Amino acid sequence: MFQALRSDNSPFTEQQIEQLKSSLVSLDAAQSAWLSGYIAGCLSSTNEANLPSAAAAAEPSAQQKFHVFYASQTGTGEAIAAELASQLQQAGWSVELQSMGSVRPAQLKKLQHVAVVISTHGEGDPPDDAIDWFDYLQSPRAPRLESLNFTVLALGDRSYEKYCEAGRQLETLLLATGAKIYSERVECDLDYASNAGQWSGQVLGYAHKQQPQQQPQQQPQQQAQQQPPQKPLTDSLAKRGAAQHLSVVPSIEEWTRVKPFKATLERVQKITALESDKHVYHLELSLADSGIEYQPGDSLGVWANNNHEIVTAILTRLNIAADAEIEIDGHVHNAHEVLVRHREITRLSADTVLAYAAVAGQSELQQRFEALESAARRDFIEQRQFIDLVEEYPLADGSVVSLEELADLLRPLASRSYSIASSRAEVDEEVHLTVGTLFSNAIGTERKGVASAFLNHHLQAGDEVGVFLEPNRRFRLPENRQTPIILIAAGTGIAPYRAFLQQLAQEEANTPVWLIFGNPHLRSDFLYQREWLEWREKGLLQHIDCAFSRDQDEKVYVQHIVRQQGERLNQWLQSGAQIYLCGGLAMGKEVELAVQEVLAEQRGLDADEAKEQLAELRRQGRILKDLY
Amino acid sequence: MTDAAKLTPVEGIKARSNFLRGSLLESLADSATGTLAEDDTQLSKFHGFYQQDDRDVRDERRRQMLEPDHQFMIRARVPGGICTPDQWLAMDAIAAEHANGTIRLTTRQAFQLHGVVKRRLKSTIKAINDSLLDTIAACGDVNRNVMSTVLPEQSALHQRVFDDAAAVSQHLTPNTHAYHEIWLDGEKLTGEQAAQEHEPIYGATYLPRKFKMAFAIPPRNDVDLFAHDLSFIAIVENGELQGYNVAVGGGMGVTHGDPKTYPRLATVVGFCKPEHVLKVAETIVKIQRDFGDRTERKHARLKYTLDDQGEEWLHEQLVHRMGFSLSMARDYHFTHTGDRLGWQQTDDGLWHLGLFIENGRVKDQTSDQSGSKQLTGLREIAKVLKGEFRLTPNQNLVIAKVAAADRAGIDQIVAQHGLDSWNRLSPIRENALACVGFPTCGLAMAESERYLPELIGRIETLLEKHGLLQQAITIRMTGCPNGCARPYLSEIGLVGKGPGLYNLHLGAAFNGTRLNSLFRESVQEAEILQILDPLFAEYAAGRADQEHFGDYLFRQGLLSNSTHSTTPQSLSTPLNRLQHE
Numbered sequence A: 001m002f003q004a005l006r007s008d009n010s011p012f013t014e015q016q017i018e019q020l021k022s023s024l025v026s027l028d029a030a031q032s033a034w035l036s037g038y039i040a041g042c043l044s045s046t047n048e049a050n051l052p053s054a055a056a057a058a059e060p061s062a063q064q065k066f067h068v069f070y071a072s073q074t075g076t077g078e079a080i081a082a083e084l085a086s087q088l089q090q091a092g093w094s095v096e097l098q099s100m101g102s103v104r105p106a107q108l109k110k111l112q113h114v115a116v117v118i119s120t121h122g123e124g125d126p127p128d129d130a131i132d133w134f135d136y137l138q139s140p141r142a143p144r145l146e147s148l149n150f151t152v153l154a155l156g157d158r159s160y161e162k163y164c165e166a167g168r169q170l171e172t173l174l175l176a177t178g179a180k181i182y183s184e185r186v187e188c189d190l191d192y193a194s195n196a197g198q199w200s201g202q203v204l205g206y207a208h209k210q211q212p213q214q215q216p217q218q219q220p221q222q223q224a225q226q227q228p229p230q231k232p233l234t235d236s237l238a239k240r241g242a243a244q245h246l247s248v249v250p251s252i253e254e255w256t257r258v259k260p261f262k263a264t265l266e267r268v269q270k271i272t273a274l275e276s277d278k279h280v281y282h283l284e285l286s287l288a289d290s291g292i293e294y295q296p297g298d299s300l301g302v303w304a305n306n307n308h309e310i311v312t313a314i315l316t317r318l319n320i321a322a323d324a325e326i327e328i329d330g331h332v333h334n335a336h337e338v339l340v341r342h343r344e345i346t347r348l349s350a351d352t353v354l355a356y357a358a359v360a361g362q363s364e365l366q367q368r369f370e371a372l373e374s375a376a377r378r379d380f381i382e383q384r385q386f387i388d389l390v391e392e393y394p395l396a397d398g399s400v401v402s403l404e405e406l407a408d409l410l411r412p413l414a415s416r417s418y419s420i421a422s423s424r425a426e427v428d429e430e431v432h433l434t435v436g437t438l439f440s441n442a443i444g445t446e447r448k449g450v451a452s453a454f455l456n457h458h459l460q461a462g463d464e465v466g467v468f469l470e471p472n473r474r475f476r477l478p479e480n481r482q483t484p485i486i487l488i489a490a491g492t493g494i495a496p497y498r499a500f501l502q503q504l505a506q507e508e509a510n511t512p513v514w515l516i517f518g519n520p521h522l523r524s525d526f527l528y529q530r531e532w533l534e535w536r537e538k539g540l541l542q543h544i545d546c547a548f549s550r551d552q553d554e555k556v557y558v559q560h561i562v563r564q565q566g567e568r569l570n571q572w573l574q575s576g577a578q579i580y581l582c583g584g585l586a587m588g589k590e591v592e593l594a595v596q597e598v599l600a601e602q603r604g605l606d607a608d609e610a611k612e613q614l615a616e617l618r619r620q621g622r623i624l625k626d627l628y
Numbered sequence B: 001m002t003d004a005a006k007l008t009p010v011e012g013i014k015a016r017s018n019f020l021r022g023s024l025l026e027s028l029a030d031s032a033t034g035t036l037a038e039d040d041t042q043l044s045k046f047h048g049f050y051q052q053d054d055r056d057v058r059d060e061r062r063r064q065m066l067e068p069d070h071q072f073m074i075r076a077r078v079p080g081g082i083c084t085p086d087q088w089l090a091m092d093a094i095a096a097e098h099a100n101g102t103i104r105l106t107t108r109q110a111f112q113l114h115g116v117v118k119r120r121l122k123s124t125i126k127a128i129n130d131s132l133l134d135t136i137a138a139c140g141d142v143n144r145n146v147m148s149t150v151l152p153e154q155s156a157l158h159q160r161v162f163d164d165a166a167a168v169s170q171h172l173t174p175n176t177h178a179y180h181e182i183w184l185d186g187e188k189l190t191g192e193q194a195a196q197e198h199e200p201i202y203g204a205t206y207l208p209r210k211f212k213m214a215f216a217i218p219p220r221n222d223v224d225l226f227a228h229d230l231s232f233i234a235i236v237e238n239g240e241l242q243g244y245n246v247a248v249g250g251g252m253g254v255t256h257g258d259p260k261t262y263p264r265l266a267t268v269v270g271f272c273k274p275e276h277v278l279k280v281a282e283t284i285v286k287i288q289r290d291f292g293d294r295t296e297r298k299h300a301r302l303k304y305t306l307d308d309q310g311e312e313w314l315h316e317q318l319v320h321r322m323g324f325s326l327s328m329a330r331d332y333h334f335t336h337t338g339d340r341l342g343w344q345q346t347d348d349g350l351w352h353l354g355l356f357i358e359n360g361r362v363k364d365q366t367s368d369q370s371g372s373k374q375l376t377g378l379r380e381i382a383k384v385l386k387g388e389f390r391l392t393p394n395q396n397l398v399i400a401k402v403a404a405a406d407r408a409g410i411d412q413i414v415a416q417h418g419l420d421s422w423n424r425l426s427p428i429r430e431n432a433l434a435c436v437g438f439p440t441c442g443l444a445m446a447e448s449e450r451y452l453p454e455l456i457g458r459i460e461t462l463l464e465k466h467g468l469l470q471q472a473i474t475i476r477m478t479g480c481p482n483g484c485a486r487p488y489l490s491e492i493g494l495v496g497k498g499p500g501l502y503n504l505h506l507g508a509a510f511n512g513t514r515l516n517s518l519f520r521e522s523v524q525e526a527e528i529l530q531i532l533d534p535l536f537a538e539y540a541a542g543r544a545d546q547e548h549f550g551d552y553l554f555r556q557g558l559l560s561n562s563t564h565s566t567t568p569q570s571l572s573t574p575l576n577r578l579q580h581e
């Protein structure tokens, strides 16, 4: 990428350019991103940041610490934060790495150098860990934080309407307290490696200028040189399968998002009855010899291929030859392959819609889409796949779309996550998934989601599929097996609970378990019904309460059960129970609300007190979520 | 009487059930399953319903990790089969709203609904009771629906006998309050009410087994009088009911390969006056209550009690308990079983239309082009009918008490909805019975209701070949040896053994007074036809005037080579009577 550097288009001399090129060509995207961030960080004007004041000097330890906070639901942000912390340490800093959930926001007053990694979940919501901070910073009690210098890395996914919302809001809230930004907020889509790298670079650059007094000037620099900073960053991100373009090869048993394990599908079985309008399948994959050790509560990342017919249809409509070639990440692919393996054609994003409208000369589409207000936009996006877009708004006469343009306007294909529905204690080297086919039907033609269709309807027993582990330490069985657990799920959300019960059954643990499950019909949609009944028979399950929404005239959902069973729920909570929520986001919200109402009713509290007790339960980690 | 250790599990369940309550309420509230708790599936029968599952999808659902497709069969009692047009309309509506949209007329003049799911049980049972029918004691170890001849010439006599049948049914209905509590939102009993609750006739553990009664008015034996635990043969002299011959110990149920089980014809043990019917019925029920075998359900019916203790013992018990004895049985004569279809007039001038309902399954044909819409048709009739419906003991239906003027209107509805098949039927089809069997019956080993019509078609071809198509022959099929369609009383009996496999029984008397005997075990359709073909030929050639197929085979001793013939005592009495008549 530096080949373009010439003395006539840059401030450098020929000789400098030679030196630059010789040292820079070896860098790949992420590394250069980091470097650019680093340089930017170093050069950023110092007076923005508050230099150590006399007052601060009074307690150097507090100020001279560098605080790295993260609010992470599925662990990505945590990994990035951990990596940054280790780099800061190598740069000679004493670093505090903490989840926002474990820090009372009031403590912010004391801090000076802060870096925050925060993802967005729900529909533009902050991760649970950040909820206290948001409440606090929005409340009248919000403190003045003049001496705080911070920067935010916002993680997100452009397919969601409120992209990186939590990060953006957090920044606004902190600014309102008088805190200062020392380097630009960076936002990351699912392929976050280079942006995250660049941001970390910025932070280290800034840190470099804020040298802790107790350390000699050059020492950190030397360290920085002896230890190419991008190395550890890239290395451990690669481990987490994040840094898509890094040359680092993980050790062989280290299967990652970039280097997934080829698991063999052993069994696919539909587990909703024939007459059901849900299409939920049970899949059994072999992890033999992968060394992948998952735990109940973890998810499995899955790489799916797009549907060949649809890809062909798209290319034909855009007059792009299937064998047209293009280079992506240093590899040459033909058009068909690119769309099948490397690009999202099922989940749209606002950017994709508008970019397509532009290249396709579809002013009508552009106008219509821009006219929509946010809710309608989301529906527009959720209801359509790219093929729908292309069929509904074809190329305007005369407009031409090149393969390059197409590859640019479509986002890179992301892996999909599935809660693991088995326990190794029970199934050994297998992993089980519970996958519901996701249908969308915008323009009358029924479309299926890429991953759910690939797994449920395309793969045959014996076929291979690329998978990798997505640990979820936030959704585990309680360490203390005496702790009662209340498992609440709708639809496929029941998957991880099957893993839990398999585990408890193998351990012959006597954990009190209460399952609350919801789906449309008892007759056709009680996923794994035989197993649940058997476990109840054996005494592993104390209670099963089901809400079959469409079995009676009035709709009944899990949150209704929570209310009906308020007394028991409260008793369980009083005996230390943990509540698990898994399934759709909307369900999660409703149930939390119901729990709050139960607390109010059963404990005679007003709304605010109940809200606070719920928050307390969250802080205690007694409300565990796996929502999607 | 028998020591508790040896009692069957069901006896324990009854004893613990607190007059049939068990944990039914909890079972109904369990949202995780379509089933009842195991013990409750026994108690539910006393309340009139059976837990079943759609066996067609059992395997499929096992793979889907779903429990079997549980659903319930609800049986509504209709003493003597008499049902008002309003009651019919109610059942029709209930079947559509709560069940599988069909009404099943049973071989005991009752209604059955299939495919009722657990959460609908209560509303269904309540609706049935609102229509003034009920389901209590339709099943279970109690007296079941009491049968009575549908259509004698003399309507006054019919009314008289029906009243006795209804009275007996009423008198022997369980007393428990549980039924009202659970299904009809009846008040829970207070402490001392509960303490006083009791079953005056049955006692806390009810009977050792089901108990069945029938009333017949000769010469018609449409109720298959000899198939029941206790039955009454109306003895009429110049139009006046003198009283009843009492027959005891009939039953069909058998278990394959268990020689200790056998079908048995009731033994006529004497005669009683009309005013003694209740007393006799109650006493015989109590005798069976006290002496029936509670240690072995396969051996618990009255027929076994009687064979174990002997007829003398029964008379002693009766005298001892009633203070008087039965007098000598009077002569009687049955000419036929089955129903008479088509229009008939009774001595009161009213008309009655016997309709053929294939295997008792009333439904609207969705598939076939003939488009018979029997359910709709009968609904239309019920709306205009001034008389009543009568469910026959042979799964058919009589539109009863129609004034001559109204016949045309009925005929029109009948024709429009394909209910007029009776006037096109071959006699063998007219005289065919098949039990329910697959897919709902949990005990079925082979197809029955869904298969017999097909098989009869092929048998008709044979009969035609031998010029016998107009010959009335009784043919009955059951999916297992329990005998729900009374197959051991048919000239051709087919008893399910396994998928596509039947035991072929031959040679019962057309009038239901002689059992058939096993002719060949485990035969498939092809063999069945191969066996019947030459027998039809012989019969066509060698029959005496008016001689029925079964009687011919019996006379020719063609049954001697059968691998198993029914136990002598089960033949004894009725045959003796036949001979000196």
Ligand code: SRM
Pocket: B050, B052, B073, B075, B105, B106, B107, B108, B109, B110, B111, B112, B138, B144, B145, B210, B212, B224, B227, B250, B251, B252, B253, B254, B301, B360, B395, B434, B435, B436, B437, B440, B441, B442, B443, B482, B483, B484, B485, B486
């Ligand atoms: C509906 C009906 C057959 C029909 O096609 O009409 C019927 C259907 C069943 N009978 Fe029956 N029996 C029916 C008349 C009979 C008869 C005929 C009769 O009573 O005139 C008999 C032979 C007479 C007798 O009782 O000996 C009969 C002997 C049995 C037996 C064997 C009893 C025995 O002593 O061995 C069983 C099994 C049992 O009781 O253990 C049985 C059990 C059953 C059950 C409830 C199966 C079960 O226990 O799970 C069947 C329900 C099938 C379904 O899906 O509906 N059914 N059953 C008849 C309902 C009569 C009614 O309205 O109450």
Ligand SMILES: Cc1cc2nc3c(=O)[nH]c(=O)nc-3n(C[C@H](O)[C@H](O)[C@H](O)COP(=O)(O)OP(=O)(O)OC[C@H]3O[C@@H](n4cnc5c(N)ncnc54)[C@H](O)[C@@H]3O)c2cc1C
Pocket: A074, A299, A345, A346, A347, A348, A381, A382, A383, A384, A385, A416, A417, A418, A419, A420, A434, A435, A436, A437, A438, A439, A440, A448, A449, A450, A451, A452, A453, A492, A493, A495, A626, A627, A628
């Ligand atoms: C931690 C985690 C665990 C999960 N566990 C499970 C599990 O156990 N079982 C399971 O079945 N799924 C699970 N999911 C969801 C799963 O990851 C996929 O999102 C789901 O299978 C749909 O993916 P897809 O590729 O089939 O559909 P996509 O191709 O992603 O989308 C298909 C179509 O659906 C529409 N669409 C896109 N986004 C949305 C939206 N947000 N709402 C509504 N419609 C939309 C669009 O039209 C799109 O074209 C989990 C998700 C997460 C994050």
Ligand SMILES: Cc1cc2nc3c(=O)[nH]c(=O)nc-3n(C[C@H](O)[C@H](O)[C@H](O)COP(=O)(O)O)c2cc1C
Pocket: A071, A072, A073, A074, A075, A076, A077, A078, A118, A119, A120, A121, A122, A123, A124, A125, A127, A155, A156, A157, A158, A160, A161, A162, A163, A164, A165, A190, A585, A627, A628
């Ligand atoms: C259920 C769910 C909802 C999400 N909602 C949003 C959203 O509204 N906006 C957004 O920008 N990203 C959204 N994301 C994407 C995540 O922010 C993104 O995957 C991020 O990398 C997760 O980081 P974490 O593992 O640190 O939580 C969502 C992800 C999930 C699983």
Ligand code: SF4
Pocket: B435, B436, B437, B438, B441, B442, B443, B444, B445, B448, B478, B479, B480, B481, B482, B483, B484, B485
């Ligand atoms: S005879 Fe057997 S198969 Fe037929 S209904 Fe009775 S129990 Fe079921």
